[in-house]
Amino acid sequence: MASPAPQRDADTPNTISALGLRRAALRGMLASPIIDTEEHKSLRDELVGELRSISQSMARIQARNSVELCAKVDALAEEHRQEPDAASIQELVGSIRRDVMTLVPRPGNERPSVHPIRTFQTARTVDPAAAEAARAAAEAGDDKKDGEGA
Numbered sequence: 515m516a517s518p519a520p521q522r523d524a525d526t527p528n529t530i531s532a533l534g535l536r537r538a539a540l541r542g543m544l545a546s547p548i549i550d551t552e553e554h555k556s557l558r559d560e561l562v563g564e565l566r567s568i569s570q571s572m573a574r575i576q577a578r579n580s581v582e583l584c585a586k587v588d589a590l591a592e593e594h595r596q597e598p599d600a601a602s603i604q605e606l607v608g609s610i611r612r613d614v615m616t617l618v619p620r621p622g623n624e625r626p627s628v629h630p631i632r633t634f635q636t637a638r639t640v641d642p643a644a645a646e647a648a649r650a651a652a653e654a655g656d657d658k659k660d661g662e663g664a
Contacts, residue, residue: 530575530582537568537589569593580618584611 540561543549549558569589577583591607594600 528571528575530572530577530585533568533572533575534585534589537565537572540565540568541592580614583614583618587611587614 544561572586587607587610594603
């Protein structure tokens with residue numbers, strides 16, 4: 515009988531973002547005090563195994579941008595958080611993360627901050643002389659109204 519993990523992998527795309535969301539959900543489940551009870555030990559072992567397989571999947575996928583690269587670095591830091599040298603590892607990972615964010619340009623900076631709006635052009639074209647005559651007529655009408663009200 516096939517395990518449910520390959521079926522789930524076939525249904526969802528394997529991207530760093532998708533794997534990161536699955537990883538965060540597993541970490542949340544493992545943080546629950548209920549999972550630490552003896553009666554849930556087998557479920558806990560299964561969740562830890564799934565967490566390891568997600569880390570392996572993340573290692574096989576190439577990051578597409580700096581955010582995904584930092585997500586992979588954060589996953590590495592999370593795996594080494596319980597080790598005796600955790601403070602130095604966390605410091606190194608934090609430094610790598612800052613370097614990546616500094617060195618790799620963000621795609622959002624490439625877009626213009628102002629987006630031009632294009633108006634819908636009508637089918638008929640306006641003759642510049644006719645437009646000037648219409649504007650002059652409108653101004654003359656405004657002058658007559660001003661003279662009547664005074």
